[in-house]
Amino acid sequence: MDVEIRFLGAAKSVTGSKYLLRIDGEAYMVDCGLFQGPSNMRRRNWEDVVEHPDKIKEVFLTHAHIDHSGYLPRLVKKGFKGKIYCTKATAALLKIMLLDAGKLQEEEAKWAYKKGYSTHKNPEPLFTTKDAEKCLELVHTCEYDQTVLVNDRIQLVFRNAGHILGSAMIEMKLIGDNMSKEILFSGDLGKHKQHMHEAPFVKESTDVLLVESTYGDRNTPDIDPISAFGEIINEAVADGCLIIPSFAVGRTQQILYYLYRLHKNKQIPENIRVFVDSPMAINVTALYKNFKSDHKLEIEDKNHSVFDAAFIRYINAQEDSINLNLIRKNTIIISASGMVTGGRILHHMYHRLPNKKDTILFVGYQAEGTKGREILSGENDVSIFGINVPVKAKIRELDGLSAHADMKDLHQWLGNFKEKPKRTFIVHGEEMAAQALQNHLVSEEWSNVIIPDFLESFKLFQSI
Numbered sequence: 346m347d348v349e350i351r352f353l354g355a356a357k358s359v360t361g362s363k364y365l366l367r368i369d370g371e372a373y374m375v376d377c378g379l380f381q382g383p384s385n386m387r388r389r390n391w392e393d394v395v396e397h398p399d400k401i402k403e404v405f406l407t408h409a410h411i412d413h414s415g416y417l418p419r420l421v422k423k424g425f426k427g428k429i430y431c432t433k434a435t436a437a438l439l440k441i442m443l444l445d446a447g448k449l450q451e452e453e454a455k456w457a458y459k460k461g462y463s464t465h466k467n468p469e470p471l472f473t474t475k476d477a478e479k480c481l482e483l484v485h486t487c488e489y490d491q492t493v494l495v496n497d498r499i500q501l502v503f504r505n506a507g508h509i510l511g512s513a514m515i516e517m518k519l520i521g522d523n524m525s526k527e528i529l530f531s532g533d534l535g536k537h538k539q540h541m542h543e544a545p546f547v548k549e550s551t552d553v554l555l556v557e558s559t560y561g562d563r564n565t566p567d568i569d570p571i572s573a574f575g576e577i578i579n580e581a582v583a584d585g586c587l588i589i590p591s592f593a594v595g596r597t598q599q600i601l602y603y604l605y606r607l608h609k610n611k612q613i614p615e616n617i618r619v620f621v622d623s624p625m626a627i628n629v630t631a632l633y634k635n636f637k638s639d640h641k642l643e644i645e646d647k648n649h650s651v652f653d654a655a656f657i658r659y660i661n662a663q664e665d666s667i668n669l670n671l672i673r674k675n676t677i678i679i680s681a682s683g684m685v686t687g688g689r690i691l692h693h694m695y696h697r698l699p700n701k702k703d704t705i706l707f708v709g710y711q712a713e714g715t716k717g718r719e720i721l722s723g724e725n726d727v728s729i730f731g732i733n734v735p736v737k738a739k740i741r742e743l744d745g746l747s748a749h750a751d752m753k754d755l756h757q758w759l760g761n762f763k764e765k766p767k768r769t770f771i772v773h774g775e776e777m778a779a780q781a782l783q784n785h786l787v788s789e790e791w792s793n794v795i796i797p798d799f800l801e802s803f804k805l806f807q808s809i
C-alpha cells in the first residue's frame with residue numbers, strides 16, 4: 346500500500362481545513378472546510394483544488410465548524426457521492442450549519458448581483474441550500490471510541506477532542522499488505538481544563554500526526570472567566586449596551602451558562618435583559634439539550650434548563666432583530682457571526698460602533714482579515730455594508746473562553762506521546778504560531794516536524 350497526503354487548506358493558516366489522502370491511487374478526504382477571512386483566502390474556495398471530486402471515495406470529518414465542513418456542499422455540487430463519516434452530534438450540527446451556509450451563499454450572490462460587486466455578470470453562489478440538502482443525505486454517523494470499518498484497508502476511531510459539541514480527533518488505521526500504520530488527525534483540540542467538555546483524549550503513539558497550532562505561540566490567561574465577565578458586564582450596561590459577537594456553536598451556550606450563574610448569584614443587575622439574536626445559535630442551543638452526554642455544561646437547575654431563564658430572550662424574526670437597535674442600556678445582545686464576517690452582528694456593529702456609551706466584547710479568536718480582528722486591533726473605522734463606520738464604542742476582550750487548546754495545553758497534550766510520531770505535520774495555525782510549536786517539538790527531540798505549505802504533497806508510506 347502506498348499513501349500520500351496533500352494539504353489543500355489550513356496550511357500556514359487557520360481556515361479551509363482539507364487534507365487529501367491517496368491510498369493506492371484512491372482518494373479520500375479528511376475535513377472539507379471553507380476558507381474564510383481575507384478575499385485572497387476566500388478566493389481559494391472558487392479554485393478547483395480538488396481535481397476530481399466525483400472520484401473521492403469518502404470524507405472523514407473531525408467536527409462541524411464551517412472551516413472544517415463548509416466546502417462539503419461544493420464538493421457534492423461538483424460530483425462527490427461518497428459517504429461523510431462523522432459523530433452523531435456533528436451530524437446534527439451539520440444540518441443546521443450547512444443549510445445556513447447555503448442560504449448565506451445564495452444571499453451573497455444576490456447581493457453581489459444587485460450591487461455590481463462581482464466581476465461576473467450573473468454571480469453564482471458557491472453552493473445552494475439544495476446542494477447542502479444533498480450533502481446531508483451522505484452523512485454516516487459514528488460512535489465515539491468504536492472502530493469503524495470503512496473498507497478492508499481503512500479503519501477509523503473517533504476520539505473526543507474536547508473542542509465543540511461532537512468534535513473528534515480521528516485515528517485512521519491503514520491495513521497494508523505487509524503491515525498496518527496509523528495516522529492521527531488531531532482536528533481542533535479543546536483546552537485541558539474547561540467548563541464545556543472533557544479534556545481531549547490522551548494519545549500515546551501514532552505513526553504520523555497532524556496537529557493543530559491555532560494558539561501554538563500563546564497562552565490564554567488563567568483567569569476565572571465568569572467573574573471577569575461579570576465585571577465587564579457591570580461596567581458596560583450601566584449606561585449602554587453590551588454587544589457580543591459570538592460563535593453560534595459552543596461559545597453562545599457557554600456565555601448563556603455564565604450569564605445564568607452571574608444572574609443567580611446576583612453579580613449582575615437583576616433587571617438585565619439578554620437577547621440571543623441569531624437563529625442559528627438558537628437552534629444549536631436546543632441541540633445542547635439533546636446531546637447532554639456530549640458536553641459537561643450543567644444546563645439544568647432544579648429541572649429547569651438554564652437556557653430558558655426568564656431574563657434571556659431569543660430573537661428569530663428579522664424585524665425584532667432590527668428593533669434591538671432602539672435599546673439604549675442595561676442590555677446584552679449576543680449575535681453571530683463571532684468574527685463579524687456576516688449575519689445579524691453586522692447591523693448591530695453598524696449601529697453600535699459609533700456610540701461611545703456602548704461596549705463591544707470579543708469572546709473568541711479573531712482571524713486575520715476579519716472585521717473582528719480590525720476592530721479589536723484598534724482601527725479608527727471599519728467598512729460595514731460598504732460604508733466607513735467610526736469605532737467610538739468601548740472595545741473589550743474576554744480571553745479565557747477559547748474553544749482551542751492554548752500553548753501550554755498543546756504542549757501538555759503532545760507531551761502524552763510515549764513514543765514520538767515518525768512524522769508530525771503542524772497545521773491549522775498562522776505561520777508564527779506553527780513555527781513556535783515546531784520549535785517546541787524540536788527542543789523536545791521530536792524529529793521530522795514539518796509545517797506544510799498550501800497544496801504541498803508528501804509520501805507518507807510506501808509498500809506497506
Ligand SMILES: [Zn+2]
Binds near residue numbers: 408410413533
Ligand atoms: Zn473548530
